[in-house]
Amino acid sequence: MPLKPARQANSRLSSVLKPAEREQLFEVMLLDVLSALQEVGRIGGILAVTRCPLARRHLRRAGAHLLDDPDRRGLNAAVSRAASALETQGVPGFLTVPGDIPGVSPLEIDRVAQSIKGFAGLTLVPAADGQGTNCLAMSPPKLLPPLFGPGSVDAHTRAAAGQNIEVRLVALPGFGFDVDTPEDLRQVHQHPRARQTASFLDSIGFAEHYTRLGQDVGSDFAAIG
Numbered sequence: 001m002p003l004k005p006a007r008q009a010n011s012r013l014s015s016v017l018k019p020a021e022r023e024q025l026f027e028v029m030l031l032d033v034l035s036a037l038q039e040v041g042r043i044g045g046i047l048a049v050t051r052c053p054l055a056r057r058h059l060r061r062a063g064a065h066l067l068d069d070p071d072r073r074g075l076n077a078a079v080s081r082a083a084s085a086l087e088t089q090g091v092p093g094f095l096t097v098p099g100d101i102p103g104v105s106p107l108e109i110d111r112v113a114q115s116i117k118g119f120a121g122l123t124l125v126p127a128a129d130g131q132g133t134n135c136l137a138m139s140p141p142k143l144l145p146p147l148f149g150p151g152s153v154d155a156h157t158r159a160a161a162g163q164n165i166e167v168r169l170v171a172l173p174g175f176g177f178d179v180d181t182p183e184d185l186r187q188v189h190q191h192p193r194a195r196q197t198a199s200f201l202d203s204i205g206f207a208e209h210y211t212r213l214g215q216d217v218g219s220d221f222a223a224i225g
Contacts, residue, residue, distance in 0.1 A: 001033075001059075001096070001097050003050035004050070005051060006026040009100070010022040012180055016209070026099070028197045029099055029100050032102035032104075032194050032197050033097060033099055033102060034058060034059070037109060039106035042114065042117075047085070049068075049078040055099070075148045076145070076147065079096055080145060082141075083138070087141040094139075094141050095135055101134060103173070104177075112137050116139040120139055122160050122165055123137040123138075124157070131152070132153065133153050136148070144163070145159075174193060177191060
C-alpha cells in the first residue's frame with residue numbers, strides 16, 4: 001500500500017470538503033480497505049510505504065509492515081521501493097492496493113492474488129475509466145518497473161509486451177472504484193464494503209450539501225444567462 005500524507009490527500013475534493021473533512025475521508029477509506037485486506041486468507045501480509053503518522057497508526061494496528069517514504073518521489077518510486085524490499089526477502093509476488101478504494105472486497109483481492117500464483121506475469125485491474133491502473137500485481141516483484149500515471153494500463157501492457165510477459169486484465173467493480181471527484185463521493189453508497197466511508201459522508205450530510213451546491217451553481221448560471 002503506497003500512501004501519501006493525509007493532509008495532501010483528496011485535493012480534488014476541495015470544492016466540496018473542508019481540509020479536516022478530507023483528512024477524515026482519507027482515514028475512513030483506509031479503514032475500509034484495511035478491513036477488506038484483513039479478511040483475505042491467501043496473502044502473506046501487508047506492506048505499506050508511507051510517512052503519514054495517521055496512516056501508520058492504523059496500519060500498525062492491522063499488523064502491517066511499514067516502510068518509510070523518505071524521498072517522497074511519488075507513487076512509482078514508492079512501489080519500486082516496496083518491490084525491492086519484497087524481492088530481497090524472497091517474496092514471490094505482490095499486488096498494490098490504493099488507499100482510496102473503499103468498496104474493494106476480500107474476494108476481489110483474493111482473485112488478484114490468485115491470478116499471479118504459480119506464473120511469472122502481470123495482472124492489472126483498471127480504474128473505472130479503463131485508463132488508470134488501480135491494481136498492479138506481479139510475480140516476481142521486480143518483473144517490470146511500475147508505470148502509474150495517465151494511461152497506465154496501456155503503458156504497463158506495452159512494457160510487458162516488449163519483454164514477452166503475459167498480461168491479464170481483470171475488471172473488478174470495487175477495486176476499480178477510486179474516489180477522486182465529488183461525483184465519486186455520491187456513488188460510495190453503491191458499494192456495500194465502503195461502510196465507514198459511507199457512514200462518514202452521512203455524518204457530515206454530504207448528499208444534502210452536494211445537492212444544494214449543485215442547485216446554487218445552477219441558479220448562478222441561470223442568472224448569468
